[in-house]
Ligand SMILES: Nc1ncnc2c1ncn2[C@@H]1O[C@H](COP(=O)(O)OP(=O)(O)OP(=O)(O)O)[C@@H](O)[C@H]1O
């Protein structure tokens with residue numbers, strides 16, 4: 199229930215719309231009641247012999263309950279009956295029939311207009327609340343640290359933002375309309391039924407609680423099943439997402455059949471569960487319906503006795519009573535469904551709130567300071583790191599100093615920990631032991647934005663957003679003049695191929711745009727970093743082989759990028775290494791050698807010499 203209250207907190211800002219919607223609900227309910235009331239004089243007109251067809255409301259068996267009804271209400275009712283008798287029920291039978299028919303049309307027309315308005319204003323509330331929920335969850339998601347994204351499956355996250363939010367939305371719409379409109383409708387019909395025959399009405403409400411209990415019970419089962427079925431759907435999304443992004447690998451290895459089987463297994467699991475949940479949900483309505491019919495039959499029996507034997511109720515009144523009671527059934531059934539919906543919504547909402555309740559591992563400390571200017575040095579002091587508490591250290595006792603303006607090259611065998619090491623500098627992760635200091639301040643004392651703002655990062659895998667080349671280069675910069683973008687592209691050796699593209703700088707790249715070669719993508723990301731003009735540059739050189747010409751162009755771009763900056767570069771090319779002020783050789787999470795190219799190459803037993811001979815020879 200607390201989850202549901204939390205959903206409601208998103209609805210709260212829309213209270214004005216809720217009030218308007220409630221007002222229309224009230225009008226709707228009153229008119230629904232009126233359209234039933236009109237049946238009584240209609241039936242009298244059609245079936246009674248006598249010419250004067252007076253509404254006999256006053257004589258109805260209210261006597262037993264009249265104590266509870268305030269005087270003014272009785273006066274209003276008497277005035278209304280008087281008016282009704284004088285204007286509607288005057289003239290001959292055909293006149294009365296015409297009047298009543300016109301009234302019935304009017305009542306139904308107004309009822310539907312009010313119903314429409316009620317639904318419209320309620321929709322504003324639901325969709326608005328869901329927009330806010332989605333936005334809030336997304337904003338929080340963007341605050342979360344990298345470690346969260348490594349743990350969560352992408353498919354799972356996507357499913358939370360699409361399926362789960364949709365479930366919450368549809369349930370809110372159902373519950374809110376139902377919880378306001380249906381109880382009001384029930385109340386009105388109950389009032390009508392009660393005013394016609396309180397004995398019969400009391401008989402009816404004795405049987406209702408039983409059905410309610412059954413409905414609550416079914417709701418509980420449903421909640422559990424829905425949560426399982428949502429995670430199954432997430433599994434399907436996951437597989438789909440994996441095989442789409444890995445389509446080349448799947449085809450190259452001829453794994454289509456394997457992937458198909460994996461997929462079909464999940465869809466079948468979903469199928470079985472879906473059937474189960476539908477079985478439960480669908481048995482919920484028949485059960486309520488059968489219960490309703492039993493109530494109906496019992497009432498018809500006793501009501502029939504009142505009409506036939508006792509004569510305290512006229513046939514038309516009894517018909518009116520039955521109409522009222524039967525009109526109560528759909529809203530009662532809808533109310534029964536409300537509980538299921540609340541349960542479903544709660545289950546879905548819990549999964550969304552899970553995102554919002556995850557505290558980011560990496561965040562600003564209290565009293566953290568702005569990082570305004572990089573003056574002196576970056577220092578690693580005995581830094582150790584592991585991704586999971588349970589696993590062995592990925593980095594062990596890393597210590598070194600980089601002075602402002604230096605180029606530090608990291609080399610070493612694959613999996614040694616180079617990318618992990620540079621990820622610690624912008625605080626994608628925090629060291630498990632030791633400190634990283636910039637100008638003698640622990641970077642955990644610096645404001646995250648200001649720290650990352652000073653850094654340019656080009657990663658091993660280039661990523662382009664769906665958008666134009668221009669937007670991709672100027673990512674994160676508002677209103678960047680085109681000349682600056684062109685300048686950066688020129689420095690990154692990207693200008694030429696951009697001009698060759700169909701729409702130049704406005705050409706769309708990314709998922710839905712033109713396809714660029716590996717080297718072209720790299721040069722675009724280098725241009726992006728250049729435009730940001732960071733003081734500290736982190737460059738994870740792509741390992742993918744480029745053709746000679748492309749290689750030279752990229753190399754030139756990298757060299758220009760490093761000018762006048764402090765650069766960390768994970769190097770796979772000899773030319774990059776030659777430019778370095780200092781080289782760190784990383785193996786198995788440790789610094790095994792440190793020095794310049796010339797120093798290291800002379801250590802014949804060292805790892806660097808071996809790597810140089812295997813990897814770096816141009
Ligand atoms: N998110 C992660 N969770 C757990 N372990 C990880 C994660 N990322 C990397 N590792 C592990 O950390 C170790 C170092 O990886 P890292 O990516 O830093 O190596 P690298 O030196 O950059 O290799 P390469 O030259 O191939 O890029 C590897 O053993 C890898 O399996």
Ligand SMILES: [Mg+2]
Pocket residue numbers: 616617618658738
């Ligand atoms: Mg790496």
